[in-house]
Amino acid sequence: xxxxxxxxxxxxxxxxxxxxxxxxxxxxxxxxxxxxxxxxxxxxxxxxxxxxxxxxxxxxxxxxxxxxxxxxxxxxxxxxxxxxxxxxxxxxxxxxxxxxxxxxxxxxxxxxxxx
Amino acid sequence: xxxxxxxxxxxxxxxxxxxxxxxxxxxxxxxxxxxxxxxxxxxxxxxxxxxxxxxxxxxxxxxxxxxxxxxxxxxxxxxxxxxxxxxxxxxxxxxxxxxxxxxxxxxxxxxxxxxxx
Numbered sequence: 001x002x003x004x005x006x007x008x009x010x011x012x013x014x015x016x017x018x019x020x021x022x023x024x025x026x027x028x029x030x031x032x033x034x035x036x037x038x039x040x041x042x043x044x045x046x047x048x049x050x051x052x053x054x055x056x057x058x059x060x061x062x063x064x065x066x067x068x069x070x071x072x073x074x075x076x077x078x079x080x081x082x083x084x085x086x087x088x089x090x091x092x093x094x095x096x097x098x099x100x101x102x103x104x105x106x107x108x109x110x111x112x113x114x115x
Numbered sequence: 116x117x118x119x120x121x122x123x124x125x126x127x128x129x130x131x132x133x134x135x136x137x138x139x140x141x142x143x144x145x146x147x148x149x150x151x152x153x154x155x156x157x158x159x160x161x162x163x164x165x166x167x168x169x170x171x172x173x174x175x176x177x178x179x180x181x182x183x184x185x186x187x188x189x190x191x192x193x194x195x196x197x198x199x200x201x202x203x204x205x206x207x208x209x210x211x212x213x214x215x216x217x218x219x220x221x222x223x224x225x226x227x228x229x230x231x232x
Contacts, residue, residue: 034220043119043205044158044223090157102171103148103207103221105157 002027002093006106014114019078021109023091026072033074034092034103035065044090050074061085086113119208119224127230128196136191136227138206146170146211147189148221149181152203164189165211193229201231 007022025031035047048059055067065076074091091106120139128134140147146165150158160173164183178194187208193200207221 036223043225044207046220046222049220102160102163102173103150103158104160105150107157 002029002031002104004091004093004104004106006089006091006109008109009107010110010112012112012114013081015083016080019076019081019085019111021076021089021091021111023074023076023106024072025074025091025093027093032094033065033067034094035059035063035074035076036090036092036105037087038090038108039087047076047089081111081113083113083115086111119206119222121204121206121224121227123227124225125228125230127232129232130196130198132196133192133194134196134229136193136204136206136229138189138191138208138224140187140189140208141222144208144210144222145187146209147183147187148207148209149189149191150205150207151175152205152226153199154202158205161191196231198231201229203228 003026005024011021013019033050036044037047038044047063048057048065050057050067058064063076063078065074067074088108088110090108092103094103119141122137148163149161151161152158161175161179162172162181163170164181167183180192182190203226205223205226207223209221
């Protein structure tokens with residue numbers, strides 16, 4: 001079985017300040033982990049992906065995430081928020097066994113960016 | 116290279132009716148997955164198709180069924196619609212290398228918004 005917990009349902013930051021979106025996962029297998037972003041009335045866009053090659057993963061638009069196995073965490077960060085970053089973000093896990101072929105999504109974190 | 120497309124964009128049905136949603140995979144992809152996203156929730160896995168066969172299913176009743184065609188496009192069919200079926204339905208395609216269905220990076224379409232009255 002696999003699961004994802006996003007620790008904050010809403011995060012609010014000012015433009016130009018750092019962003020931290022927190023995610024913990026559970027998986028019986030070595031997981032692949034993803035962050036996706038969803039802008040209002042749009043589909044899901046892949047931000048970045050971890051597949052065990054490197055623990056620090058760089059994605060698009062200046063986002064990055066660090067895989068910490070000991071903490072079962074995969075937090076998403078960005079040094080400086082931009083107004084266009086306002087959206088909903090999903091942490092996602094995929095794994096093996098009975099979960100093969102299936103992405104499991106967290107509940108989402110809504111990021112608000114204030115001018 | 117074209118991305119994942121879905122049709123229709125919006126759909127309104129009444130309880131008990133049947134609905135068919137369509138998805139065209141990204142060029143070169145051979146695997147398609149369907150997800151249901153209820154309002155305020157994360158997407159939930161419905162099922163995945165690889166080379167026209169179902170390859171994994173989530174916790175959805177049999178009235179949710181699908182098809183994948185030789186060109187790797189796909190349909191999601193829902194029978195006996197219920198109010199709780201109102202959601203955004205997302206299709207995602209991926210490429211399974213070496214003939215093995217995989218969970219490799221999935222690329223999502225814009226979704227179909229289904230409203231059941």
